[in-house]
Structures are given as C-alpha cells and as structure tokens.
Amino acid sequence: MNDSDRDQPGAERRRGIRSYVLRQGRMSVAQKRAYDQLLAQYAIAFSPQALDTDRAFGRHAPTVLEIGFGMGETTAAIAHAHPGFVFATAGVHPHDGAEFDPNRDPDAIRDLVRGGAVAIGECGLDYHYDHSPRELQRRAFAAQLELARELDRPVVVHTREAEADTLAMVSEAGRAGVRGVLHCYTGSHALAEAAIAVGWYVSFSGIVTFKRWDDDALIRLVPDDRVLVESDAPYLAPVPQRGKRNEPAWVSFTVARVAAARGVDPSVFGKMAAANTARLFGLPLAWSES
Numbered sequence: 343m344n345d346s347d348r349d350q351p352g353a354e355r356r357r358g359i360r361s362y363v364l365r366q367g368r369m370s371v372a373q374k375r376a377y378d379q380l381l382a383q384y385a386i387a388f389s390p391q392a393l394d395t396d397r398a399f400g401r402h403a404p405t406v407l408e409i410g411f412g413m414g415e416t417t418a419a420i421a422h423a424h425p426g427f428v429f430a431t432a433g434v435h436p437h438d439g440a441e442f443d444p445n446r447d448p449d450a451i452r453d454l455v456r457g458g459a460v461a462i463g464e465c466g467l468d469y470h471y472d473h474s475p476r477e478l479q480r481r482a483f484a485a486q487l488e489l490a491r492e493l494d495r496p497v498v499v500h501t502r503e504a505e506a507d508t509l510a511m512v513s514e515a516g517r518a519g520v521r522g523v524l525h526c527y528t529g530s531h532a533l534a535e536a537a538i539a540v541g542w543y544v545s546f547s548g549i550v551t552f553k554r555w556d557d558d559a560l561i562r563l564v565p566d567d568r569v570l571v572e573s574d575a576p577y578l579a580p581v582p583q584r585g586k587r588n589e590p591a592w593v594s595f596t597v598a599r600v601a602a603a604r605g606v607d608p609s610v611f612g613k614m615a616a617a618n619t620a621r622l623f624g625l626p627l628a629w630s631e632s
C-alpha cells in the first residue's frame with residue numbers, strides 16, 4: 343500500500359514470514375460464526391488487528407480479496423479450516439527485508455505453498471519508510487520473485503517510492519513468466535504500464551476514494567482483464583468510513599469509485615474484478631446472488 347494511514351511500525355508488526363488472507367464468496371451465517379470464532383481464538387496468539395473479523399461482504403463485489411496479516415502458520419490454519427472461502431499467501435514484507443534469511447525463509451515459504459498458500463507475498467520494495475536497507479529489500483524481493491517462478495505462483499507486490507527498481511525487477515520477472523499484482527497501487531503510470539505489459543495486474547484500494555486522489559487516468563489505463571480492487575484491511579478504510587478500522591465489506595465503496603472513474607456499472611465492474619482475482623490466484627469462483 344502507499345499511504346501514511348498504514349504500514350507504520352507498531353506493536354502489532356511482527357517479524358518473519360508474514361501471511362495474508364484472501365477470502366471470497368458469501369459465507370453462510372454458520373460459516374461466518376465459525377470463522378469469527380476461529381479468528382477470535384487465534385487473536386489471542388497475535389494481535390487482534392492482525393486479521394479481519396468483519397461480518398459482511400461487499401454489495402458490489404461477491405468475491406473479496408481481503409488482506410490481513412499474521413504469522414504464516416496461523417493464517418494457513420485459518421485457510422485450512424475454511425476451504426473455498428479463505429486462502430492464504432506467504433511472504434516476507436519489504437519492511438522485514440533486513441531479516442530475510444536466504445537459508446531459512448525460502449524453505450518456510452515453500453512449505454506454506456505446499457500446504458495450500460496460493461501466492462507469494464506481500465513482498466516488494468518500500469523506499470518511503472526504509473525500515474530495511476534497500477539492498478536487503480531488493481535481495482528479499484528477488485529471492486521471492488525467483489520462488490514464484492519456481493513454484494508457479496503469483497506474487498503480491500508492495501511498492502512505494504521505489505519505481506525504477508520495482509519496474510526493473512517486475513519486468514525481468516514477468517519476462518521469465520512470473521505473474522503478479524501491484525497491490526494498493528498509487529504509483530506512476532510508467533510502472534503500471536510496464537507491469538501490464540508483462541501480464542501483471544494492478545489493484546486499487548480505498549486510497550482512490552480519498553479527497554486528495556487525483557489520478558483517475560491511472561484507474562482508466564488498466565485494462566478490464568487486469569484490474570483488481572482490494573480492502574488492504576485493517577488499513578485504508580474508504581470514504582465515507584475513512585479513519586475507522588477497515589472492513590472488507592467496505593470494499594464496495596472502492597469498487598463504486600473505480601467503476602465511476604471507468605464509466606461502468608459498479609455491479610458489473612465488481613464481478614469483473616472478482617473474476618480477475620480468481621484468475622490471478624487460481625481460486626474457484628464462487629458466485630452467490632443475494
């Protein structure tokens with residue numbers, strides 16, 4: 343992501359392999375209850391903010407790409423408990439690049455992917471916060487792009503104020519067959535175009551609903567079959583919920599804003615973005631009209 347609302351160092355930030363949750367479909371009431379209980383149970387083991395505990399899904403987006411993080415094994419366990427609804431990813435965030443251990447972490451990520459994680463990430467480069475030396479961020483990112491190629495899994499890429507290096511590394515990986523998404527994207531048109539040119543996707547978050555957002559041309563330059571929308575919860579709650587702890591259900595506001603910028607119907611656009619999400623991550627597409 344790319345906003346000061348999040349990625350601040352905080353007590354909930356943990357070192358090591360992070361894991362993210364992708365969730366899709368509408369759960370039954372009983373499934374939601376079981377999911378919430380499971381999250382509450384695991385919340386004891388890490389921050390209650392580490393994963394989303396929302397109760398509803400977005401009106402315009404039957405499939406929600408929900409990103410929350412915890413330690414790899416925990417998210418993997420939650421994904422296992424909810425097959426078809428919750429999917430995990432695994433990776434080392436650029437903030438933790440300095441602690442990336444090339445002898446240990448690739449095997450840990452391989453194990454999580456073998457156990458069902460659908461993507462590598464978040465990984466990437468963050469030269470805004472510079473929590474880790476840039477050279478070490480690049481080392482961790484390069485290793486994870488290579489893992490993505492080896493394991494044939496997509497990559498969720500975080501990039502902030504690191505345009506030239508991200509462009510070079512994504513382009514090279516893309517030419518080698520790696521697919522991925524620039525998540526929570528607010529960067530340059532040039533980087534988006536370079537990623538799209540090698541088959542990648544671009545994902546927008548609640549930032550596009552903020553008053554200071556002024557780049558609808560960026561939203562429009564992403565082709566229909568490459569655009570994603572995400573919550574990036576618990577951060578970046580979209581207007582009119584800005585400032586609150588984000589809930590995936592509110593991704594509807596972002597879907598509506600992106601659809602408006604593109605001049606299309608939000609429900610049609612939401613389904614398209616959901617189909618793109620399912621295609622990129624190899625998820626079964628679970629439609630539920632209600």
Ligand SMILES: [Zn+2]
Nearest residue numbers: 343464500526
């Ligand atoms: Zn991010």
